[in-house]
Amino acid sequence: MKTRTMAEPYKIKMVEPIKMTTREYRAAKMREAGYNTFLLKSEDVYIDLLTDSGTNAMSDWQWSGMLLGDEAYAGARNFYNLEKAVQEIYGFKFLVPTHQGRAAEHITSQLRIKRGQYVPMNMYFTTTREHAERAGGIFYDCIIDEAHDAANPFPFKGNVDIAKLQKLVDQKGADAIAYLSVAPCVNMAGGQPFSMANLRAVAAWAKKYNLPIIFDATRAIENCYFVQQREPGYANKPVREILREMMSYGEGMTISSKKDNLVNIGGFLATNNESFFTKAKEMVVVFEGLHTYGGLAGRDMEAIARGIYEMVDDAYIASRIRQVEYLGNRIKDAGIPLVVPIGGHAVFLDAKKFLPHIPQEQFPAQALASALYVDSGVRGMERGIVSAGRDHATGEHHKPKLELVRLTIPRRVYTNLHMDVVAESCIALYEEREKIKGLRMTYEPESLRFFQARFEEL
Ligand SMILES: *Cc1c(COP(=O)(O)O)cnc(C)c1O
Numbered sequence: 001m002k003t004r005t006m007a008e009p010y011k012i013k014m015v016e017p018i019k020m021t022t023r024e025y026r027a028a029k030m031r032e033a034g035y036n037t038f039l040l041k042s043e044d045v046y047i048d049l050l051t052d053s054g055t056n057a058m059s060d061w062q063w064s065g066m067l068l069g070d071e072a073y074a075g076a077r078n079f080y081n082l083e084k085a086v087q088e089i090y091g092f093k094f095l096v097p098t099h100q101g102r103a104a105e106h107i108t109s110q111l112r113i114k115r116g117q118y119v120p121m122n123m124y125f126t127t128t129r130e131h132a133e134r135a136g137g138i139f140y141d142c143i144i145d146e147a148h149d150a151a152n153p154f155p156f157k158g159n160v161d162i163a164k165l166q167k168l169v170d171q172k173g174a175d176a177i178a179y180l181s182v183a184p185c186v187n188m189a190g191g192q193p194f195s196m197a198n199l200r201a202v203a204a205w206a207k208k209y210n211l212p213i214i215f216d217a218t219r220a221i222e223n224c225y226f227v228q229q230r231e232p233g234y235a236n237k238p239v240r241e242i243l244r245e246m247m248s249y250g251e252g253m254t255i256s257s258k259k260d261n262l263v264n265i266g267g268f269l270a271t272n273n274e275s276f277f278t279k280a281k282e283m284v285v286v287f288e289g290l291h292t293y294g295g296l297a298g299r300d301m302e303a304i305a306r307g308i309y310e311m312v313d314d315a316y317i318a319s320r321i322r323q324v325e326y327l328g329n330r331i332k333d334a335g336i337p338l339v340v341p342i343g344g345h346a347v348f349l350d351a352k353k354f355l356p357h358i359p360q361e362q363f364p365a366q367a368l369a370s371a372l373y374v375d376s377g378v379r380g381m382e383r384g385i386v387s388a389g390r391d392h393a394t395g396e397h398h399k400p401k402l403e404l405v406r407l408t409i410p411r412r413v414y415t416n417l418h419m420d421v422v423a424e425s426c427i428a429l430y431e432e433r434e435k436i437k438g439l440r441m442t443y444e445p446e447s448l449r450f451f452q453a454r455f456e457e458l
Helices: 023-032 060-066 077-090 101-112 126-134 162-172 196-208 217-230 239-248 274-287 298-311 314-333 364-376 416-431
Strands: 094-098 118-121 138-141 180-182 213-216 252-256 267-271 346-350 381-383 404-408 439-443 454-457
Touching (some): 060 298, 077 094, 077 267, 077 298, 094 101, 101 126, 101 252, 118 126, 118 162, 126 138, 162 196, 196 213, 196 239, 217 252, 217 314, 267 274, 298 314, 314 346, 314 416
Parallel strands (some): 118 138, 118 180, 213 252
Antiparallel strands (some): 252 267
8 A cells, every 4th residue: 555645743833934045146155155065154045954953943842841941050940851851751860961962972981981992883973983082982883884885775774783893802802892882873874773673682792791882862763763664573662662672771871952852952961870970960060060950051951851752752753754755765766876775864865976977086975065055045965075084194085985965854844845845956956967067175174174165166
């Protein structure tokens, strides 16, 4: 049977107008911005798919909670509401709020990594890895090989490769490992989930060596939806139950609330390990704020608490991920090359295959992201040779296998008609792809160059 259309399980009560512009206007703005979508002004963007981080639309229930902010320095009622939400939904007893996810990563890394210890991760996230390395840790990639292949349709490309973990223990010993950092719906792999069976096996393996799992739970609920849809035995389980099972295999978690939790700012760490919690409480005071606000206003904590209850609504999470799939399938059905399976939060165009006439040194993904903006006012971002930076030793560009344009879907913000505009723009560009020109870099910052690099057309 054909799947029936599922509309958004919410209706729109407040709107934010967005500016309609002409192609000439956008071509001028793109030139002024040095062909870098990060340097465009948001007001010149029609549909903003730069990131899903902090770009969520909050509900009326969350907004009304904002008015109930208890802006006391200590012991605000909203802290206790958030603590209760974390206990009920994630299942961890102890909560330390922070202003963003990276602050929770900072505290966790400083407290749990001894200099020279390995931190195995299923691929990596930029800030997670950076904080582990700053604490003296050594990043060790333990994701399965399939994750590194954009065309491989394996449904659980976020899985951990236990053989890689075993190899590390055999060579270095379990004491050389700080903890396992496991991320659901791996961002850098294209929003790809792990299976519960894989997590269960990883947890059993870790127990043998007394190694804790600390989740980067930023996109956990999106992973739970894929488990429900794809894994035998989970079809009839609510995502709320699936999440509790998932988290039960870990000792704790860090999270950026700017994703799953449906808010614009915030994060936290949570754990069942009381001594870790005690030390984290001491440290958060130094870097963030008192342990009952951690750099957040009372109203922010209330919005996060309410967002946590809203994210485990099965209809909501289905509509969120089905919107990403809707966009991906429209692009795929037109024969345009993209990363498969379509991930939980974004669609990734394969710029190398889209623009085979542009060599990687002429930045095909950067050129494609620019062309997309000029065509329709849609803003995506480059994930390829520009983002990969240079080899510090040789000064040469890193040449990543994947040369992608990321189209990231904010939660509850756009309708499927917006997705149609995006898809039609991709299709129009694909039909005239040989007209898209390569770029030359005219300004190159020393680190994280993709944010501020400037280009001109060849
Ligand atoms: C966004 C993100 C972070 C960092 O969180 P911030 O709130 O941006 O500091 C960490 N891990 C993952 C997987 C993320 O997507």
